[in-house]
Amino acid sequence: MNQIQIDDIYISIEKKRIKNMYIRVTPPLGQVKLTAPFGSSDKYIYNFAVSKIDWVKERQLIYASNVPDDFVSGETHYIWGKPYKLNVHEIKDKNHILSQKHCAIWDNGEILLFAPSASSKKQREAILNEFYRKELKAEIPMALEKCQIITGKNASEWTVRNMKTRWGTCNVRTARICFNLQLAKKPISCLEYIAIHEFTHLIEKGHGSKFKAYMSKFCPNWKSLKKTLNEKV
Numbered sequence: 001m002n003q004i005q006i007d008d009i010y011i012s013i014e015k016k017r018i019k020n021m022y023i024r025v026t027p028p029l030g031q032v033k034l035t036a037p038f039g040s041s042d043k044y045i046y047n048f049a050v051s052k053i054d055w056v057k058e059r060q061l062i063y064a065s066n067v068p069d070d071f072v073s074g075e076t077h078y079i080w081g082k083p084y085k086l087n088v089h090e091i092k093d094k095n096h097i098l099s100q101k102h103c104a105i106w107d108n109g110e111i112l113l114f115a116p117s118a119s120s121k122k123q124r125e126a127i128l129n130e131f132y133r134k135e136l137k138a139e140i141p142m143a144l145e146k147c148q149i150i151t152g153k154n155a156s157e158w159t160v161r162n163m164k165t166r167w168g169t170c171n172v173r174t175a176r177i178c179f180n181l182q183l184a185k186k187p188i189s190c191l192e193y194i195a196i197h198e199f200t201h202l203i204e205k206g207h208g209s210k211f212k213a214y215m216s217k218f219c220p221n222w223k224s225l226k227k228t229l230n231e232k233v
Helices: 042-065 121-151 181-185 188-200 209-218 222-229
Strands: 003-006 009-016 022-026 031-037 076-079 082-091 104-107 110-116 157-161 168-171 176-180
Touching (some): 003 042, 009 042, 110 121, 121 181, 188 209, 188 222
16 A cells, blocks of 8 residues: 545555654645554554544645745735735835834725835735734634633633644643734634634643534534635635
8 A cells, every 4th residue: 555545635655664653744735644664554554544634634734825925016915814915015215124114004905015115025024914913913802702702711811923833722721822823814703713722622632522522512613614714815
């Protein structure tokens, strides 16, 4: 058995002189490879792959959504699940240092990005990320209030960070929740799904059957929201 298919995902199989089985997803295209010890049965390999398939899909979607933007006029960027054209306006500035006058705003169906003249891609990205940060911070309190009522749990504190591999995290000891900055690109319902997901970890730490049962109780359409969240934009 050199390859297996689960759903629409092809997984290459390699056997080595190792003790434990593992699976990995490699960037940038998201190829999947499973490495198993010599003597592992086809059934055992297949069942192991099935148990990891949700993680594999998440990794592939993360890699797919990390296609770099150049942050130039004409690109499409998303705010709360809706597409907007980016319109970059350069401001003449001798030192090209970012300041309060360099910002991004919504205006008439566009995202207007005001950046220093000859600004770098990294600078324009930083300006747009600050815009997303403000948008997200404005929406989080309402989402938390709604989801606290649903789950019966409360956050002691929340923060926003630009994370590469997670949409949210929860410290179950301190009830501190962190939201991914990129959630501002997704529909509000996805933000609420992540809030419920993290609150549910205050009840059940793992992602097993008990956790999924709570999720289905608190957020009946969580599976479709998870799919929407991980779709490339």
